Amino acid sequence: MKLRTVLTVLLLSLASPSMAAEFINVLTGGTSGVYYPLGVALTQIYGKVMPDAKTSVQATKASAENLNLLQAGRGEVAFTLGDTFSEAYKGNEEAGFKTPLDKLRTLAAIYPNYIHFLASADSGIATLADLKGKRVSVGAPKSGTELNSRYILKAAGMSYADLGKIEYLGYAESVELIKNRQLDATLLSSGLGVAAVRDLATAIKMVVVPIPAEVVTKIGDPSYSSGIIPANTYNGQTADVPTVAVQNYLVTHSGVSTETVYKMTKSMFENLDAMAAAHAAAKAIDKKSAGKGSPVPLHPGAEQYYKEAGLL
Numbered sequence: 001m002k003l004r005t006v007l008t009v010l011l012l013s014l015a016s017p018s019m020a021a022e023f024i025n026v027l028t029g030g031t032s033g034v035y036y037p038l039g040v041a042l043t044q045i046y047g048k049v050m051p052d053a054k055t056s057v058q059a060t061k062a063s064a065e066n067l068n069l070l071q072a073g074r075g076e077v078a079f080t081l082g083d084t085f086s087e088a089y090k091g092n093e094e095a096g097f098k099t100p101l102d103k104l105r106t107l108a109a110i111y112p113n114y115i116h117f118l119a120s121a122d123s124g125i126a127t128l129a130d131l132k133g134k135r136v137s138v139g140a141p142k143s144g145t146e147l148n149s150r151y152i153l154k155a156a157g158m159s160y161a162d163l164g165k166i167e168y169l170g171y172a173e174s175v176e177l178i179k180n181r182q183l184d185a186t187l188l189s190s191g192l193g194v195a196a197v198r199d200l201a202t203a204i205k206m207v208v209v210p211i212p213a214e215v216v217t218k219i220g221d222p223s224y225s226s227g228i229i230p231a232n233t234y235n236g237q238t239a240d241v242p243t244v245a246v247q248n249y250l251v252t253h254s255g256v257s258t259e260t261v262y263k264m265t266k267s268m269f270e271n272l273d274a275m276a277a278a279h280a281a282a283k284a285i286d287k288k289s290a291g292k293g294s295p296v297p298l299h300p301g302a303e304q305y306y307k308e309a310g311l312l
Helices: 002-014 035-049 063-071 082-090 144-155 171-179 195-203 213-219 258-269 272-278 280-284 300-308
Strands: 023-027 054-058 077-081 104-120 135-137 165-167 185-190 206-208 224-229 241-253
Touching: 023 035, 023 063, 035 054, 035 077, 035 258, 035 272, 035 280, 063 077, 063 082, 063 104, 063 144, 063 241, 077 082, 077 104, 077 144, 082 104, 082 144, 082 241, 104 144, 104 171, 104 195, 104 224, 104 258, 104 280, 104 300, 135 171, 144 185, 144 213, 144 241, 171 185, 171 195, 185 195, 213 224, 213 241, 241 258, 258 272, 258 300, 272 280
Parallel strands: 023 054, 023 077, 135 165, 135 185
Antiparallel strands: 077 241, 104 185, 104 206, 104 241, 224 241
């Protein structure tokens, strides 16, 4: 009996937390957006450099939900828009964050999102002012996209009260309703070439509504800058369209170990070709600027990589 007890103690000591399998859950967005395919690529990259870790990718409502899940320890890596990231860390209740999400840490600035304000050609919408009285999907409730919608409409001198009907829907649902003539317009915040927009442009004649530089300036948030959706990015879009660009970030939390975050950061930058193969938006990821300018402190593991690479 004593020998059995000794063996049990030895087995328990061997099964220490340090030897337990590590979980890396990557929080993304809807499957028709850019975050999801890039998240799948990340899990494959992590799986190669950390073969003992259990990796998974989770489809979510994107930025705001991702950050709340990270704060709760229900994920290790997440994609987010820069403005939502900033509001979450500060704790802006209007943006859906009742208290500051103080466990959030930056892993990398990645690629910019471009605001796609889309309308069916039949709707007669050609400018932001034309949205008055129209049926518009502004993004999932309290998502990063929905935050973009509010800021842009406000800067254009409008509010939700000016719209005829408001829907709070994700990308795929919004596009389907426009194709079925149940919606006039929607806002999508994504990298260039997003599948949902390509789908809409193939199905119907659509308009990409321009967002002038003066509107971008009035937003007054450093996360926002003027951008261009180049001509022929989508079927039937024959001219450059001015719009808003918003920086995306890859985020983690303070509870993830320095060693793990170091490996995650280094492996991503050593496999950017795999990221770009998953989605063309990743071609804009530049490690020279990835560790700079974030509204939230770097995780020590990410900082270690950037210093080692001579980037800080």
